[in-house]
Amino acid sequence: MSQQFRRLQILLVDNDARTHTRVQQTLSDGFALRCVCSLDEARRELDTALPDVLICEVVLADPEASGLDLCRFVRASAAWRQLPILLLTTFSTLQDKVAGFEAGADDYLVKPFDARHLMARIRLLSRLKRLELDH
Amino acid sequence: MKKVLVIDDNPTIVELIKYAMSLRGTYEVSVAYDGIQGLERIYADLPDCVIIDVKMPRMDGYQLVRCLRGDARTHNLPLIILSALTRAEDEMTGMLSGVDAYLTKPFRPSALNEAIERVISLTPAERQSRMESLVQAQAERE
Numbered sequence: 001m002s003q004q005f006r007r008l009q010i011l012l013v014d015n016d017a018r019t020h021t022r023v024q025q026t027l028s029d030g031f032a033l034r035c036v037c038s039l040d041e042a043r044r045e046l047d048t049a050l051p052d053v054l055i056c057e058v059v060l061a062d063p064e065a066s067g068l069d070l071c072r073f074v075r076a077s078a079a080w081r082q083l084p085i086l087l088l089t090t091f092s093t094l095q096d097k098v099a100g101f102e103a104g105a106d107d108y109l110v111k112p113f114d115a116r117h118l119m120a121r122i123r124l125l126s127r128l129k130r131l132e133l134d135h
Numbered sequence: 136m137k138k139v140l141v142i143d144d145n146p147t148i149v150e151l152i153k154y155a156m157s158l159r160g161t162y163e164v165s166v167a168y169d170g171i172q173g174l175e176r177i178y179a180d181l182p183d184c185v186i187i188d189v190k191m192p193r194m195d196g197y198q199l200v201r202c203l204r205g206d207a208r209t210h211n212l213p214l215i216i217l218s219a220l221t222r223a224e225d226e227m228t229g230m231l232s233g234v235d236a237y238l239t240k241p242f243r244p245s246a247l248n249e250a251i252e253r254v255i256s257l258t259p260a261e262r263q264s265r266m267e268s269l270v271q272a273q274a275e276r277e
Contacts, residue, residue: 109205120270124231
C-alpha cells in the first residue's frame, strides 16, 4: 500500500478504559488505534508491529512500572528509539513534565484533552519523525 | 510594559537580544538559561511573549514549545524561536512544534521587534486557525 494512503498506526498505553474510548472516538478514519494497559502488553505490541506514534499515560496497570519506564525502555532500544512518544496524562506539574521529557517523551499533553489538539499533535509528531529520518 | 522572557544558554546572545529590544524600549525583559529554568519562570510569572533558542541543555527549544502548547495554561502563549539552525527543515520542525515565528541568527533588531509585536497581537482563534491549516496540510501529505 502506498504511504499516501496508509493509516497512521497509534499504540495507546493507558490503564483507564475511559481514555481508550475517548481516544478511539477522537481519532478519525485516518488512524488505526491499538489500546493496551500495561508495560508488558505494550512491549508485545511493539514487537508485533511498530506504530507511527506511541501515546502513553504515566500511570499504567503495572504496580511497579510506569509510563516513564516505558519511555526509557523505548529510547534504550535500537529498534524503537526513533518512535515518537506523546505522554497523555493527568500529571500536570512542572516536575512531572520535566521527568517526562527526561525519560524520553517528545510531547506532553495534560488530561482532559481537546480532541482536535490530540489529533494535531499526533499528525505533527508523525511528520516530525519523518523529517528527522529524512535528514 | 509587555513582559518578554528570553530563554538562551548563551549570555552573549542574551545581551544582544536585550539590546535589540531596548531599541524599542517597551519591554520588560527577564532571562532563563535553559529549557527547564524557562518553564519554571513561565509558570511562576506568565510573560506576554517568550523568545526561545533551540539547542539548550536539559530541554531543547522544540521540546519546550511542545510542552507549552500541550498545557491549557500556556496553550496560547506567544512563542518565537530564535535559532542558529537555518535549514528549512529546522524551521518546519519549529513551526510544527507550535511556535508562532521562527527567526534565525544573526538577526536584525527590527525583525525581532516586529516579530514580537506580531505574535503578541495574534488572537487565540488566529493561532488555532494557523495550526489547523498546518495539520490539514500534514493530513493531505499522509
